[in-house]
Amino acid sequence: MSVTAARGFLAGAVRAGIKESGDPDLALVVNRGPSRAAAGVFTSNRVQAAPVRWSRRALADGRISAVVLNSGGANACTGPGGAEDARVMAERTALAVEVTPDEVAVCSTGLIGVRLPMGRVTAGITAAADRLSPEGGEEAAVAIKTTDSVHKTAVASGPGWTVGGMAKGAGMLAPGLATMLVVLTTDADASAEVLDAALREAVRTTFDRVDSDGCMSTNDTVLLLASGSSGIAPGPAELTAAVHTVCRDLALQLVADAEGASKEIEVAVVGAASEADAVEVGRSVARNNLLKCALHGEDPNWGRVLSAIGTTSAVFDADRLDVAINGVWVCRDGAAGEPRDKVDLSGRRIALTVDLRSGDSSAVIWTNDLTAEYVHENSAYSS
Template sequence: MSVTAASGFAAAGVAAGLKSSGKRDLAVVQNLGPLNAAAAVFTTNRCKANPVLWSEQVITDGVVSAIVLNSGGANCYTGTRGFQTTHETAEAVAERLAISAGDVLVCSTGLIGEQLDLDLLKVGVWDATLAIATGDAESEAAGLAAAEAIMTTDTRAKQAAYTSPAGWTVGGMAKGAGMLAPGLATMLVVITTDAVLDSKQLDTALRHATRVTFDRLDSDGCMSTNDTVALLGSGASEVRADLDEFTVALTGVCRDLAEQLQADAEGASHDIAIEVVDAATEDDAVTVGRAVARSNLFKAAVFGNDPNWGRVLAAVGTTDAEFDPYGIDVAINGVQVCTAGEPDQPRELVDLTPRAVHVLIDLHAGDRAATILTNDLTHDYVHENSAYAS
């Protein structure tokens, strides 16, 4: 199901002691080849963590042999010492796997502004690489252990996989429960494939896939400093994939992971899909959907099972999208509550007791559409994030 679903990959997840809970907190995924093709996208937050700064340089030649990920600390705003920690972590992985440190991506997640313990990281790298060398590191269990090691406030590991009739596979793992907002990538995601594709092809497919999946998950409007989505290609299937077919498959795996992230968002009691149709452009549809997704008034109303469609229109009106403000239709969970900017069916007919909520906004301005995924705003979300560092 996970990063080991595709052939040519080994993984391990171990407890390095970075988390006080004693749970797994460090993972290594190794590309066993024969290819070492790769692509990655990162947060567009200008305030980037040290692992992102490192990995942006690593990916420039499209060659990645391994990726090391830790939870228990973001290694962001930790100065030159923090960057050196990133560098030495990559070197430790490289030494153990007999590869170049310049071919090792590094990812971290956790609290900003706290130094990571380099000694613990190195112990974790030793244990993880030992497990890869001596254990059943290409098994489903190994993939699950890696997925568990990158969790922070997640309540469960996120994994997905797809096998093409042509004989190649895409597998992936993700972490994320808070700070779910777009910026080319969201959260930490590692995707593997054994299809024969070069780095340029992987990059093209990845950018398409993230644009319509992770980039449209906007749980709380907060963009992380550490967001990374990496795609590694081993070519171990020896099957050259059709790029269009591969892109569709990759997009499906990314959508699966994005929906799992949405369903595990911090404190959420409703999963909300905001579908915007008949927009003048796709960008307009995204802009409108995102404005509604980021409306705390709307999200609080959904938490209270209140189908307050006026808050939907108020959010739409803050955008620069093309539409007639008095020609918009809104339906919530199948009930047409607003037509042409006027009340339609009574809002009391809307049932918001199920977890799934669907909001349909028709702009009547064109033929483009987009869907944004978000969650409601709950007491639990506020509590979890007010106590995150305590």
């Protein structure tokens, strides 16, 4: 059901011919109101794509009526011409759906450094506007795929109101945000301020904790649009919980579909002196190429976990570190614990627990293994 699960939203997508493959590559999401309140978070990469720069400005007044999204080209590192292209996308969308350009957010994904074929993009916008419907959420989710093998949607409901969403992302998945575009919609009635707080809190512990390959994109965007058409204004905590549910669901779908991955790895750091410590340790472990290779080879190599922990500034005593892999405490007090051959790593999901024994804080980071398929897929991508 995707972005049209919530009332008040229309979506539609087309094959605009931006992708050489001929797959669907252009989507529109339109908020028919009565409210147009919106919030967004963007990549923390300082090299930001033209559509990110545009959407940031469009969102400044907390109001978005439509989102135009394309796959097949990121419109990143494209200079003044690329900025102009993003503006034209907003203007054409505004014209097609009868709003003003500053109410239109623009999202692009694909190869960096290449200009978009604007003739096809603008024709695609017109065609997609003709297809807008309350059932268009699914086709919009399909059109934003790049190397994704499946499209990603999620829905959560409160009493009388709904939050729905779609996501794309399979590589360049790392903090700040994973490399992804996400559009969330709700028919709840909420101000831009409430939406912003709900979105930031939800993203902080979901998309921001995905670190598949340590590479941060130039295009990451998460938008939350509210139509208010349910007529219900849920409490902020209630709304945040629903947004969090949808974000977590989509984040785990990203990890499950990461390029070339054969394992989904949950790194849980407990006993930390602070949440920041737990996140720092979790990220360091999640980014350790040698460990990611070992887990790919189904080798419970806890020494590589300790060596990753040792590079952080977190509070811990190296002689009091415990590590469990799939429930087996293979490392106790910074040295060998239970026998490593008790660990079964044959499944796709791996649970890694690090106990820093320095406090009560914790965090979870999601990552993937490092595989020859990842190397293959990413050494051939642009050619």
